[in-house]
Amino acid sequence: MTRIANDAMPPLQINADRLWARHMDIARIGAIAGNGSCRLAMTAEDAEARALLASWCRDAGLELRVDRAGNMVAVRPGSDPARGIVASGSHLDTQPHGGRFDGVSGVLAALEAVETLNDAGIATAAPLAVVNWTNEEGVRYAPGLLGSAWYAGLLTDEALSDTRAADGMLFDDEARLRGWLGDSSEKIPLAAFLELHIEQGPVLEREEKQVGVVTSVQGLTWLDVRVSGTDAHAGTTPLDHRQDALLAAARMLAALNEAGLECGPAARVSVGRLTTATDGPSTVVGEAAFVIDIRHPDTGTLAGLTAKCTAICETLAVQSGCTATVTQRISVSPTQFDASCVRALEDGAARRGYAYRKIASGALHDAANVAKVVPTAMVFVPCRDGISHNVNEYASPEDLAAGTNVLLDALLDLAR
Ligand SMILES: [Zn+2]
Structure with a gap:
């Protein structure tokens, strides 16, 4: 040298x-x-x-x-x-x-x-x-x-x-x-x-x-979402008489994706795992659970998006005749x-x-x-x-x- x-x-x-x-x-x-x-x-x-x-x-x-x-x-x-x-x-x-x-x-x-x-x-x-x-x-x-x-x-x-x-x-x-x-x-x-x-x-x-x-x-938040409705017979329960937790979860997934898109190109909202308590083709699902993976490089925006995702799940649960509990599992700033x-x-x-x-x-x-x-x-x-x-x-x-x-x-x- x-x-x-x-x-x-x-x-x-x-x-x-x-x-x-x-x-x-x-x-x-x-x-x-x-x-x-x-x-x-x-x-x-x-x-x-x-x-x-x-x-x-x-x-x-x-x-x-x-x-x-x-x-x-x-x-x-x-x-x-x-x-x-x-x-x-x-x-x-x-x-x-x-x-x-x-x-x-x-x-x-x-x-x-x-x-x-x-x-x-x-x-x-x-x-x-x-x-x-x-x-x-x-x-x-x-x-x-x-x-x-x-x-x-x-x-x-x-x-x-x-x-x-x-x-x-x-x-x-x-x-x-x-x-x-x-x-x-x-x-x-x-x-x-x-x-x-x-x-x-x-x-x-x-x-x-x-x-x-x-x-x-970017930062990361995981939300555990549990949607509760009522197990029911797929043949005897009219469509307007159901508390279908899986249907509620499906509505949530679509709305969560929209919320991510509205938050701009840096936002990520994903659901990679969804489970149901019942697994029968002729049972209306009474209990569904999924994890939302939310990411954003800005701390404030990540917090805002997390709050919005929580509100979406709670609101759509009620509209679907169900209830939702949302708990934060992981938060990395x-x-x-x-x-x-x-x-x-x-x-x-x-x-x-x-x-x-x-x-x-x-x-x-x-x-x-x-x-x-x-x-x-x-x-x-x-x-x-x-x-x-x-x-x-x-x-x-x-x-x-x-x-x-x-x-x-x-x-x-x-x-x-
Ligand atoms: Zn590497």
């Missing part, structure tokens, strides 16, 4: 071929039919991917540390010992039928940014780090976002020790078995964190934007990312002339946890047809390179 980065230098270009080749190398670990990968956290496949990442980090001259949750933090020293670490990364674990990019791209983009600096002989004042957060997907060990939750203090050491897979295996035991259980003292303070991730939605592709600068992660981290990413996208837009994340990410304790932001790369958690997930080498160039610029900005 001979030079310190400065504004007069032409923008560096990351090595798009190396970045793509590494995606394919990781994808071969736990490969499944149709271009997919299955690497559940702390399984043999996850351990193999971790070992490959560790070897690349070693080759790049990084010092690897592993903490209590198995998070990997590979540090490149800075020239100013007083500065905190500017980190970037995501996760190497996948869904059971996962693709080649969800999570992996963020880890490899961070490594690629560091290697580009190595190749150019450029030092930064602050240290940089490449991070692999443990168990983002939460498939084998619930909850998801486990490593970043522990890092942010949202999950205690004790809770981590109690975390168990469905087959009874303890997280700690499996992490130790695989060689990836570190120590609490290895929790490394970070000065800033940036996460590159595929969008997992269709907005960037539809608007022909190559880069998404993520300003927030929206995360606003750090303004200076967002600006660093936006400056990079603008300076390079990429078509970009600011965007709110629809999905939860490790960055939302990390943002509770460290200035944080995210950059999104478009993915084909918005498809993710699917073996057909695809991001182009060009788009991955553009996002990684923006990440590189922002890391340089924050670490200068």
Whole structure:
């Protein structure tokens, strides 16, 4: 390392071929039919991917540390010992039928940014780090976002020790078995964190934007709705003499969808599960239950939409001769990312002339946890047809390179 980065230098270009080749190398670990990968956290496949990442980090001259949750933090020293670490990364674990990019791209983009600096002989004042957060997907060990939750203090050491897979295996035991259980003292303070991730939605592709600068992660409320009517004989009960809970629920579903649409394009209102107490083709349903999943990036709007959904269920229940009880089960407030981290990413996208837009994340990410304790932001790369958690997930080498160039610029900005 001979030079310190400065504004007069032409923008560096990351090595798009190396970045793509590494995606394919990781994808071969736990490969499944149709271009997919299955690497559940702390399984043999996850351990193999971790070992490959560790070897690349070693080759790049990084010092690897592993903490209590198995998070990997590979540090490149800075020239100013007083500065905190500017980190970037995501996760190497996948869904059971996962693709080649969800999570992996963020880890490899961070490594690629560091290697580009190595190749150019450029030092930064602050240290940089490449991070692999443990168990983002939460498939084998619930909850998801486990490593970043522990890092942010949202999950205690004790809770981590109690975390168990469905087959009874303890997280700690499996992490130790695989060689990836570190120590609490290895929790490394970070000065800033940036996460590159595929969008997992269709907005960037539809608007022909190559880069998404993520300003927030939307909030989430779950409402449990129980609709009570009366079980009745389908043949003998006239239509105007029924308290049909399923019919009431159907009216509610249509009205909830309308309420979401009226709230604007950022609103999400979904019902993914509906059960009835009776399950007979000749019984009018007396009891139905469903869960409303409501999301919005703005705290006030989310609260307003939640209240509206509650009112819709109560009103339509009465109009249908039934009653409804609505209880809030989960409420996660929206995360606003750090303004200076967002600006660093936006400056990079603008300076390079990429078509970009600011965007709110629809999905939860490790960055939302990390943002509770460290200035944080995210950059999104478009993915084909918005498809993710699917073996057909695809991001182009060009788009991955553009996002990684923006990440590189922002890391340089924050670490200068
Ligand atoms: Zn992910």
